[in-house]
Amino acid sequence: xSKKSLNILFVASEVVPFAKTGGLADVAGxxxxxxxxLGHNIIVVMPRYYKIDxxxxxxxxxxxxxxxxxxxxxxxxxxxxxxxxxxxPIYFIDYEEYFGRSGLYEDxxxxxxxxxxxxxxxxxxxxxxxxxxxxxxxxxxxxxDWHTAIIPLLIKTKFVHDFxxxxxxxxxxxLQHQGHFFKGAIDVMEVGWEYFNSHDLExxxxxxxxxxxxxxxxxxxxxxxxxxxxxxxxxxxxxxxxHIQAHAxxxxxxxxxxxxxxxxxxxxxxxxxxxxxxxxxxxxxCKRDIQQHFGLEKKDNVPLIGFVGRFAEQKGIGMxxxxxxSLLDMDVQVVMLGTGEKWAEGFFSxxxxxxxxxxxxxxxxxxxxxxxxxxxxxxxxxxxxEPCGLNQIYSLAYGTxxxxxxxxxxxxxxxxxxxxxxxxxxxxxYESSNDALYHTLKWAIDVYYNNKDxxxxxxxxxxxxxxxxxDAARSYIDIYKKILGN
Ligand code: ADP
Numbered sequence: 474x475s476k477k478s479l480n481i482l483f484v485a486s487e488v489v490p491f492a493k494t495g496g497l498a499d500v501a502g503x504x505x506x507x508x509x510x511l512g513h514n515i516i517v518v519m520p521r522y523y524k525i526d527x528x529x530x531x532x533x534x535x536x537x538x539x540x541x542x543x544x545x546x547x548x549x550x551x552x553x554x555x556x557x558x559x560x561x562p563i564y565f566i567d568y569e570e571y572f573g574r575s576g577l578y579e580d581x582x583x584x585x586x587x588x589x590x591x592x593x594x595x596x597x598x599x600x601x602x603x604x605x606x607x608x609x610x611x612x613x614x615x616x617x618d619w620h621t622a623i624i625p626l627l628i629k630t631k632f633v634h635d636f637x638x639x640x641x642x643x644x645x646x647x648l649q650h651q652g653h654f655f656k657g658a659i660d661v662m663e664v665g666w667e668y669f670n671s672h673d674l675e676x677x678x679x680x681x682x683x684x685x686x687x688x689x690x691x692x693x694x695x696x697x698x699x700x701x702x703x704x705x706x707x708x709x710x711x712x713x714x715x716h717i718q719a720h721a722x723x724x725x726x727x728x729x730x731x732x733x734x735x736x737x738x739x740x741x742x743x744x745x746x747x748x749x750x751x752x753x754x755x756x757x758x759c760k761r762d763i764q765q766h767f768g769l770e771k772k773d774n775v776p777l778i779g780f781v782g783r784f785a786e787q788k789g790i791g792m793x794x795x796x797x798x799s800l801l802d803m804d805v806q807v808v809m810l811g812t813g814e815k816w817a818e819g820f821f822s823x824x825x826x827x828x829x830x831x832x833x834x835x836x837x838x839x840x841x842x843x844x845x846x847x848x849x850x851x852x853x854x855x856x857x858x859e860p861c862g863l864n865q866i867y868s869l870a871y872g873t874x875x876x877x878x879x880x881x882x883x884x885x886x887x888x889x890x891x892x893x894x895x896x897x898x899x900x901x902x903y904e905s906s907n908d909a910l911y912h913t914l915k916w917a918i919d920v921y922y923n924n925k926d927x928x929x930x931x932x933x934x935x936x937x938x939x940x941x942x943x944d945a946a947r948s949y950i951d952i953y954k955k956i957l958g959n
Contacts, residue, residue: 507946619652622686652682696861697882698726730942763848767832779849784813789855
């Protein structure tokens with residue numbers, strides 16, 4: 474192949490700003506933009522969930538037929554628009570019976586939809602059918618997580634005639650979710666039962682969509698370098714470590730970037746006062762704003778520690794619960810924003826009731842997330858595992874020093890404070906233990922009170938860091954070209 478500009482189909486189950494449950498959506502909203510800016514033809518495809526307003530989209534004239542094996546052929550509508558402020562087209566697969574629901578993957582009680590296998594096999598096939606309808610022949614199909622992990626196998630089987638020269642990349646944003654289903658799904662996928670074996674789809678007498686994708690993708694990427702290694706170990710492999718080891722030669726780690734149009738204190742309209750590293754006075758205004766918003770005592774010289782994220786075991790929420798009362802016994806203020814496991818919501822509500830230096834908002838609020846990033850002095854992210862993590866990178870941009878466990882993307886992005894050499898931009902601990910977390914918090918608080926100059930220098934170093942999508946996009950293009958053989 475000699476042509477320079479590539480045709481890329483980017484398929485994701487969630488894309489900012491249309492639907493988001495986590496970091497996957499941030500990536501899917503930003504990476505295609507950056508790839509397009511490098512001069513490639515990229516189209517994005519996602520489901521048209523109930524909450525996405527059809528009135529703001531353009532409907533394609535023709536319906537889209539999607540073969541669903543033993544279930545027959547289903548007909549979807551297709552809508553389109555562009556990613557905000559770009560020329561990057563995004564298409565929405567509209568099929569009421571599968572996507573006309575309040576949740577993306579689960580109902581309001583947190584139960585996964587029972588037909589998630591059919592929903593996302595349908596979506597994966599629909600994205601390939603759409604290419605045919607648009608006469609778009611991709612050089613590369615880029616799928617993401619288990620929802621679309623079957624695409625690399627589909628283009629080698631059922632869809633081979635139309636995609637004979639297409640290569641595939643599968644990005645793992647979180648290995649914990651693999652798409653385990655009843656093996657009868659094979660008859661809906663139409664990939665052939667010969668792929669129901671322990672090297673491809675089979676797992677515990679069911680199918681594992683992510684496993685099949687890892688086998689058949691031409692390249693597999695993870696969203697940080699460290700995570701690419703970690704998933705080959707028992708601690709982080711979620712049962713797939715041996716399978717991943719067997720495919721290690723085609724696994725690459727590419728760190729996510731940040732959309733600095735959105736997460737940047739010098740342009741952020743959601744925060745009380747803008748600031749930058751040359752004049753950080755606005756940060757104090759943001760801190761007072763948070764104290765006011767949450768009804769915390771208005772004090773400038775107390776370390777304010779923020780947390781934004783899912784209340785999930787992955788995020789170290791159990792460790793935070795274990796140490797929160799000891800932490801609050803110190804002279805600090807803590808603010809948490811999140812939703813998730815019910816025990817955690819109940820537990821932290823109880824804490825907020827009893828402790829005046831602790832505040833909580835249960836829910837999802839982008840505006841509050843920005844305010845917390847800007848107004849806090851430190852940001853807490855003690856994840857047990859973290860494929861990339863975005864909040865710690867946002868924190869750097871806001872001069873809010875991250876306190877993290879050294880895992881995955883957290884370890885790749887945060888440099889530990891070194892008092893002797895006066896380097897670093899955050900505080901790291903290694904062992905996933907309550908003690909390690911507590912002592913690291915204590916250390917960070919001590920630096921805040923007793924070594925203020927070093928603390929401010931760290932803030933400046935943090936704000937100097939840059940994690941742009943342009944670099945990440947270039948790394949993806951290198952991989953695309955490598956698997957295309959040019
Ligand atoms: P994950 O994808 O594992 O949830 P990431 O750190 O990669 O974690 O991305 C989480 C994204 O979701 C970030 O952009 C974060 O700001 C946002 N987020 C998570 N919980 C909330 C919440 N309760 N309110 C607002 N934003 C949230």
